[in-house]
Amino acid sequence: MSRTNTNPVSHPFLLLLVLLAHTAMLLLVLLSFGLTVEVLKLACVVLISDFVGAIVLQFVAQESCTVDTVLLLVLGMSTIYQSCFGGLEFALKHFVFGIAAFLMCQISYVLVRNPYRAEKLKPLWYGSFFALVIAIFFLTGSRGIWIDLGFITIQPSEFVKPVFVLICASSIRTQLRKSEIGGWHFVPDNLMLLFCTAVIAGLQWYSRDLGSLPTFAAAAGCALLLRFMYLREKISVRLTVVLIIGAVFVVLTAWHLAPAYVQDRLHTDIWSDMSGSGYQQVKALTAIAEGGWFGKGAGNGTLVNVAASRTDIVFSTICEEWGLFTAIMTVVLVLFLPAALLTVPPRSYYHSGLALGVAAMFMVQMTLNIFGSCNLIPFTGVTIPFISQGGSSMLASGIMAGFLKAAQAPVLTGRSAAQLRKGGKA
Amino acid sequence: MPRITPQTPGQPRIIQVPPLDVSPPRSMRRAGRGTALLLAAFLLALVYLIYVLVTRSAFYMAKSGQTGYGRVTDRNGDVLFDGTKPMSEYEAGHFADVGNLIGDTSGQMSNTVVSRNIELLANYSFLYGKNSGTVTLQTTISHKATRACYQALGAKNGTVTAYNWKTGEMLVCMSKPCVDPALGYDNIDSMPSGSLLCKAFSPTVPGSTQKVSTLIAAYEQNGVEAVNALQFTCEGSWVNASGGKINCHNAYGHGTQTLYEAFANSCNPYFAQLVQSRLMPLSAVIGTYTKMGYSVNGQKAEPLVMDGLTIPAASTVLTDSNTFETQWGCLGQGKTVVSPYQLMLWQGAIANGSGSAVQPYILAAHTDIENRVTQLGRTTRTGQFFSEAAAQGVRDVETDNAEKHYYVSLGEYRCGVKSGTAQIRQEGREYENSLLTGFCLDDDCPVAFCVLIEERTGNDISNAQLAKVLLDALRSENITKTAPPAASAAGG
Numbered sequence: 068m069s070r071t072n073t074n075p076v077s078h079p080f081l082l083l084l085v086l087l088a089h090t091a092m093l094l095l096v097l098l099s100f101g102l103t104v105e106v107l108k109l110a111c112v113v114l115i116s117d118f119v120g121a122i123v124l125q126f127v128a129q130e131s132c133t134v135d136t137v138l139l140l141v142l143g144m145s146t147i148y149q150s151c152f153g154g155l156e157f158a159l160k161h162f163v164f165g166i167a168a169f170l171m172c173q174i175s176y177v178l179v180r181n182p183y184r185a186e187k188l189k190p191l192w193y194g195s196f197f198a199l200v201i202a203i204f205f206l207t208g209s210r211g212i213w214i215d216l217g218f219i220t221i222q223p224s225e226f227v228k229p230v231f232v233l234i235c236a237s238s239i240r241t242q243l244r245k246s247e248i249g250g251w252h253f254v255p256d257n258l259m260l261l262f263c264t265a266v267i268a269g270l271q272w273y274s275r276d277l278g279s280l281p282t283f284a285a286a287a288g289c290a291l292l293l294r295f296m297y298l299r300e301k302i303s304v305r306l307t308v309v310l311i312i313g314a315v316f317v318v319l320t321a322w323h324l325a326p327a328y329v330q331d332r333l334h335t336d337i338w339s340d341m342s343g344s345g346y347q348q349v350k351a352l353t354a355i356a357e358g359g360w361f362g363k364g365a366g367n368g369t370l371v372n373v374a375a376s377r378t379d380i381v382f383s384t385i386c387e388e389w390g391l392f393t394a395i396m397t398v399v400l401v402l403f404l405p406a407a408l409l410t411v412p413p414r415s416y417y418h419s420g421l422a423l424g425v426a427a428m429f430m431v432q433m434t435l436n437i438f439g440s441c442n443l444i445p446f447t448g449v450t451i452p453f454i455s456q457g458g459s460s461m462l463a464s465g466i467m468a469g470f471l472k473a474a475q476a477p478v479l480t481g482r483s484a485a486q487l488r489k490g491g492k493a
Numbered sequence: 494m495p496r497i498t499p500q501t502p503g504q505p506r507i508i509q510v511p512p513l514d515v516s517p518p519r520s521m522r523r524a525g526r527g528t529a530l531l532l533a534a535f536l537l538a539l540v541y542l543i544y545v546l547v548t549r550s551a552f553y554m555a556k557s558g559q560t561g562y563g564r565v566t567d568r569n570g571d572v573l574f575d576g577t578k579p580m581s582e583y584e585a586g587h588f589a590d591v592g593n594l595i596g597d598t599s600g601q602m603s604n605t606v607v608s609r610n611i612e613l614l615a616n617y618s619f620l621y622g623k624n625s626g627t628v629t630l631q632t633t634i635s636h637k638a639t640r641a642c643y644q645a646l647g648a649k650n651g652t653v654t655a656y657n658w659k660t661g662e663m664l665v666c667m668s669k670p671c672v673d674p675a676l677g678y679d680n681i682d683s684m685p686s687g688s689l690l691c692k693a694f695s696p697t698v699p700g701s702t703q704k705v706s707t708l709i710a711a712y713e714q715n716g717v718e719a720v721n722a723l724q725f726t727c728e729g730s731w732v733n734a735s736g737g738k739i740n741c742h743n744a745y746g747h748g749t750q751t752l753y754e755a756f757a758n759s760c761n762p763y764f765a766q767l768v769q770s771r772l773m774p775l776s777a778v779i780g781t782y783t784k785m786g787y788s789v790n791g792q793k794a795e796p797l798v799m800d801g802l803t804i805p806a807a808s809t810v811l812t813d814s815n816t817f818e819t820q821w822g823c824l825g826q827g828k829t830v831v832s833p834y835q836l837m838l839w840q841g842a843i844a845n846g847s848g849s850a851v852q853p854y855i856l857a858a859h860t861d862i863e864n865r866v867t868q869l870g871r872t873t874r875t876g877q878f879f880s881e882a883a884a885q886g887v888r889d890v891e892t893d894n895a896e897k898h899y900y901v902s903l904g905e906y907r908c909g910v911k912s913g914t915a916q917i918r919q920e921g922r923e924y925e926n927s928l929l930t931g932f933c934l935d936d937d938c939p940v941a942f943c944v945l946i947e948e949r950t951g952n953d954i955s956n957a958q959l960a961k962v963l964l965d966a967l968r969s970e971n972i973t974k975t976a977p978p979a980a981s982a983a984g985g
Contacts, residue, residue: 289527320509338556353557356550359619391546391619395539402535408528419524426528430535441542 081136082121089113089143095389096151099365105155112162113143115225121247127173133407138172138465141400141453148397149456152384153371153459168465175229175469182238184419189241189256192233196263199227200270205460224279225459227349228266228428229466233281234263235290236420242294244405257294260287281435285427288314293420329445337442352381353441355391355399362390377456379448380440398433401452404471405429411475420475425467425474524642540707547619552612554623558598561616563628564596565606567636567661568857568970574607576614577627580675588762589673590643591636594666597674600688601681606632606855609801613859626862633662633857633870638966645962646946649953650685651926654693654833655942655963656853657972658841658932661872663799663855664940664967666834668692694804696830697945700913701759702930703825705839707768708756708890709883710781715772717886721752723767731762737817739765739824742914757894759912766818775814778823782809785878786835797835800856800869807831826916833943836930839878840941843891843909848878848884850941891931901958906964907934912956924948929956938968 093110100106120139124132142165149158179185181483203223241256265288271280295306337345357363368387370376376384385394405426413419432449439446450457452464532905546552554560562576574580580588580597588595596605598614607614613630617623642653646669655665670685672678710863711720729746731739741747741761747754755763767773779789788794794806809822809829821827834853841850856869891909899910910931917924927949932941944959 107665232505288529293524293527341557349553349557352546352549352553353559355546355551356617356619357559357623359550359622391543395543398539399536402532406532409525410523411531412525423524424528426531434535434538438538438542441546443542443545 078121078124078132078136081132082117082139085117085121085136085143086114088140089117089147092144092147096147096155096365099151099367100155103155105157109147109150109155109157112157113146116146116162116166117143123169123173127176134172134404134468134475137400137403137407137455138169138468141397141404142169144397144400145454147365148381148385148389149377151365151388152377153368154366158456160458161456161461164461167458168453168461168468171174171462171465172469172472175466176467176472178473179233179418179421179470180473182415185205185236185421186238186241186417189234190424192230193263194235196227196230197266199230200266201222203227203274222457222459224271224274224276225457226465226466228279228282228286228463229470231263231267231411232424232428232467232470234260234423235286235424236417237290237294238415238417253260254294257291260290260294263287272326273459275326277325278435278449282428282431282449285431286424289423289427290420293423347375347380348440348442348446349389351380352442353384354387355441358387358390360390360392362386362388362393364388375448378450379436379446379455381451381455382437383440385454397436397454398451401408401429401433401454404452404468407471407475413474421470422474424468425470428467429464431493505632539551549612549619550619551615554617555611555615555640560623561627562598562607562611562614563616563630565614565630565632567632567634567639568747570631570638570917571636573632574614574674574940576616583675585675588675590640590667590669590671591634592672592674593668593683593689594634594693595632599678600672600679602672604691604694604802606630606802608844609803610856613856616862618862621862626864629860630861631857631860632855633657633664634666635664635967635970635972638665638963638970639667641966642944642959642963643669643671645954645959647954649946649948650687651944651946651959652692652833653942653944653959653963654837655940655967656837656841657939658844658851658941659872659939660858661851661854662870662972663853664970664972665942665963666691666693666855682974692945693833693943694802696805696807696832696835697787697926698827698917699807699829699831699836699917700915700926700928701761701825702836702911702913702928702943703823703829703831703833704756704759704764704913705843705887705891705911705930706785707778708752708776708887709785709879710778711767712883712886713771713781713879714774714777717882720767720772721886723752723772724749725755725763725766727755727760727762729762731765732820733765733769733817733820734815735813735817737820739817739820744877753890753893756890756911757898761824763858764824768820768823769814773814775811775819778814779811781879782811785839787831795978797832797838799834799853802855804834805831807835825913833928833930833945836928837941837943838875840909840930840932840943842875842878843888844934844941845882846881846885846888848879848881850875888932892934895931899957902955902961903964906938906961908932908960908964909934910957910960927956929960931960933964935968937972937973938964939970940964940967 093113096109097106098447117139124135146158146162146165149161150156155253237256243256245252245257264283267283268280271277335344337348341349350370354368365388370384370387382394385397408422408426413422429452433451435447435449436451438444450460453461564572564577565574573591574597576598593602594605596602596607598607602608610630616626616628642665650669652668653665656663668691670688672684672688674731694857726749727741727747729741729744731741739761747758749759750758750760750763782789786794786811790810796806797804807830811819811822818827822829833872838850838853842848850876852873854870859867859869888909891911895903895908895910899908908931910929913928915926915928916927927946928943930943933939942960942963944956946953946956946959
């Protein structure tokens with residue numbers, strides 16, 4: 068394995084930072100609950116996980132370790148949060164899914180770190196996409212979004228997200244492969260992306276789960292922008308104007324045609340219906356206010372009694388117990404994952420699209436969750452990556468974190484280099 | 494991009510992985526820029542979110558009832574609402590004259606100072622949390638003057654509203670009958686109708702006080718001098734072009750009058766002839782009314798707002814200058830309705846002679862749980878209701894009216910007034926309300942006001958006497974001095 072260590076901060080030092088952050092949080096837990104078996108259990112599990120995670124990373128490490136470090140940090144924090152909401156009880160299920168997400172991150176990293184191989188597997192991504200769409204269409208309940216396997220419920224729409232990001236990514240070679248019908252030149256892959264986006268929109272409309280639509284739309288929009296501009300030295304003003312007008316037209320049309328239940332959410336005054344449709348948001352906002360800057364203390368919140376306190380309004384639950392300051396810091400920390408792209412840029416065009424797609428997904432998802440629960444935009448019910456409870460979401464986020472890791476600094480093996488030689492640009 | 498050196502036979506192939514500080518091609522840098530753009534937008538939105546949460550958190554706490562409430566005081570620190578202890582601990586009737594203006598946290602009334610500004614009353618701060626102190630919301634209201642007016646009404650119902658037309662301080666906003674929040678709402682079904690409503694904010698038939706608006710329309714269209722020179726004859730009644738009969742309250746008629754005389758006599762035939770004359774095209778009347786804030790013929794007009802309190806706009810129906818309905822509307826009867834608050838506001842614009850009023854405000858200052866005082870009230874102006882010339886012309890007519898006809902009751906004040914008698918038909922009953930709207934030009938009592946006495950008879954207090962009670966009480970309050978902020982309100 069060829070490796071150039073240009074990372075200014077070494078892995079052990081970053082692990083130390085993770086340990087320090089988690090230890091500080093655990094001390095606050097200790098202050099809230101005292102020295103109990105549950106506190107010790109939580110501390111042991113989190114800190115040992117950090118060590119084990121660091122060891123595992125030695126086998127899948129690369130030049131930059133930002134994504135790995137941030138992932139370890141976020142997963143540990145998330146476990147501590149979820150274990151303390153409303154009282155201390157180790158969130159075993161959340162922790163297990165956290166480990167699974169970490170492993171999925173490494174697996175997806177290995178799978179897509181070679182852009183040529185990832186691009187070659189595109190038929191597989193398309194197949195997975197349509198398989199998931201068919202599964203959602205036929206296996207979910209009456210216009211529901213969950214598949215109930217008895218011992219576990221799966222939200223297949225979450226897994227569509229990483230697959231969709233893979234579809235969004237494209238190589239320059241693919242972009243140069245144009246077809247012509249009736250004198251009109253087009254890139255088949257771009258048409259497929261548009262088609263997949265339309266399929267997702269139709270499916271979400273059918274499933275009455277339009278909340279996630281902006282995340283897919285953002286990823287598709289970013290991918291299309293990147294594709295249209297891939298060879299241009301300067302961004303065409305005319306193209307930009309056309310795209311903006313098109314986007315505005317689509318948004319206005321969707322706004323106008325949105326079904327009644329969506330219109331209700333767009334125009335709900337939560338304060339005039341505090342016990343009805345505005346119940347969750349009123350409770351969420353009140354909890355934030357009660358928490359203030361520094362929170363009521365771990366385990367001292369009451370928002371946990373409200374539905375979706377660990378998922379859709381988890382930002383408010385953190386605010387109530389840990390304070391707005393900590394909650395914002397947590398969100399910023401999650402942002403470090405896509406921001407890693409800024410410190411170590413992708414080395415292939417394919418990875419650029421992959422990373423931008425994940426960045427768009429993560430940020431739009433967080434926007435919908437946080438700003439929706441705070442009543443600044445319509446409340447939809449999506450999750451914050453890695454922080455919200457939910458296995459499907461956790462695993463899907465882990466897979467996408469792997470894309471970021473792969474995009475950040477792919478290690479080129481001899482075989483990859485041979486492909487590069489044969490295939491030219493990727 | 495990775496580079497591969499040409500392979501020399503016999504030598505291993507060297508793969509050169511570019512160092513991380515090498516800039517990628519423009520097409521790939523755009524991905525970074527896109528991410529940076531998304532991040533920047535998200536972080537900006539996050540900053541906005543923090544701002545909203547920190548500044549609105551008191552509202553969240555107050556609306557959800559998760560915190561205690563502070564006090565509302567009048568301009569001198571007299572408590573008008575107390576959320577820190579049961580209001581029944583105050584002397585009996587302490588809140589009986591301000592209950593439907595100030596309100597409480599029971600949720601029974603919505604258009605009150607407390608309901609509309611509940612976030613300012615929350616004993617809460619984002620830094621210190623809830624119930625870590627007591628906030629005080631000081632109003633510009635004079636409880637002493639309010640109580641004087643309330644008591645002067647005796648057994649009658651009505652409303653008195655007054656404000657300082659120079660500074661905008663709302664001084665009195667009394668409405669009787671009035672709920673006493675200290676007594677609770679167990680007897681809500683047996684409370685007199687209107688107890689939970691401040692009638693100063695409710696549009697009502699204005700009677701002849703409407704002639705002020707009609708006169709303004711005439712001035713705007715023809716100029717002050719031309720209108721002042723107009724003469725019409727009153728013979729007790731007058732039949733208009735469409736056969737409608739306009740009666741005068743003086744069945745014998747006022748004879749031929751000038752405008753000043755007709756205004757003082759409140760002569761209906763004179764003003765009906767003015768409306769029908771070619772000097773007053775209907776479009777001009779509608780234009781002036783609309784500019785003054787009326788909703789004419791169902792046209793949308795913005796409600797008035799004072800520190801969150803909402804006052805519906807005046808409205809009227811004007812279809813044809815020759816018809817009884819339109820003329821009757823211009824005389825302040827029929828379908829014309831105006832709130833006493835809005836009548837008072839126009840008097841403010843007349844008193845200052847500019848045609849635009851000083852915007853009334855009722856919240857003076859807020860003292861938070863850390864005893865930090867924030868001045869809330871400030872002097873601002875409304876839009877232009879009418880021209881300066883019209884304002885000054887009406888001011889002259891009203892002061893002339895006061896000097897000649899209200900010398901006995903208001904003689905010691907330099908006032909301008911217009912009275913009115915509103916014919917009300919409500920729930921099968923017919924009765925008359927007595928109104929007086931005007932202003933005082935004295936430097937120590939710059940007040941614009943409107944008083945309304947419901948179903949007044951000859952034995953009851955007159956509206957001019959009530960106005961004098963109001964002015965006396967306000968002058969004794971030394972209202973020209975800005976009230977000091979109530980850092981700690983007096984209890985009990």
